[in-house]
Amino acid sequence: MSVRHERSRPVDRRVRVQGRPVDSYPSLPPETERGSVRRVTVVGEEILSRPCQEVTEFGSPELSSLIDDMFLTMHVADGAGLAANQVDVDLRLFVYDCPDDYGIRHVGHIINPVLDLPGPGSRQLVEDYEGCLSVPGAGMAVPRTDRAVVRGLDKDGNPLVIEGTGYFARCLQHETDHLFGHTYLDRLSKRDRKEALRQMTERREDVFAQRAVKAAGLGR
Structure with a gap:
């Protein structure tokens, strides 16, 4: 998922790594x-x-290496989340480095995630901008619930429960969708999907060039 360029509340410097608060983080x-x-x-x-x-x-070292590669690839592409099939790996895994609407930064990975959305009486459907690293250069408003919980495992097989609100809840839903073979385009009307694909055709080469420059700046 692409990084949102605007936040609705002031930024708070708190960070949660794998769902747990930490005092500081690079x-x-x-x-x-x-x-x-x-x-x-x-x-x-x-x-x-x-x-x-x-x-x-x-x-396994292979799983750890994949997660390392996904984090770097997500950073180079200016993303907030990245699923394994977005780097051509057929596994149920995603990584994230995403703020919520309170400015809290959430960082981590989750394997074999199961999405748990609250009941209709305790959630709100919100339309907000959404982009995708696999739909380069495009962005559209997509309805998502404002709260989400994902249950899964970490790379060592330990259970994880990751809770999200606001934009981070959107990220959790977006990345879980990827692992079921869906992109946010599947949630759009035919007209909006056509517009997103038009945006991608127009802007994708610029996006690829920006990613190459960022990778080169890191010596990668």
Whole structure:
């Protein structure tokens, strides 16, 4: 998911890593120092339109390396979240580095996530700007609930429960959608989907160029 350029409330410097509050955290997650940049898949590629496979092996160097690569790729692409199929890997996993509407920064990864949305009486449907690293250069208003909980596992197989409100709840829903083979385009009307694809066609090369410059600036 793309980073939102406006926030509705003043920024608070609190950070939650894997759902837990921490006193301080670097602007770039440590994973980015270990990772390599991978190519981001683009809407129309088959891997983005089918459900991903569950992760069954935990604690491996390969899984840790994939997460490191995803964090760096997300940063280079100026993203707030990134799913494994967006780097052409067929696994149920996503990473995130995303603010909520209170300015709290949420950083982490989750494997085999299950999305739990609150009941109709305790949630609000909000239309807000949404972009996607696999739909480069496009952005549209998409309705999402203002609260979400995702339950899953970390890279070592330990259980995780990640709660989100506002824009972070949107991120959790967006990335979980990816793992079921959906992009935000699937939630748009035919007219809005056509407009998003028009935006992508017009702007994608500029987006790719910006990513290349950012990667080069990091020596990657």
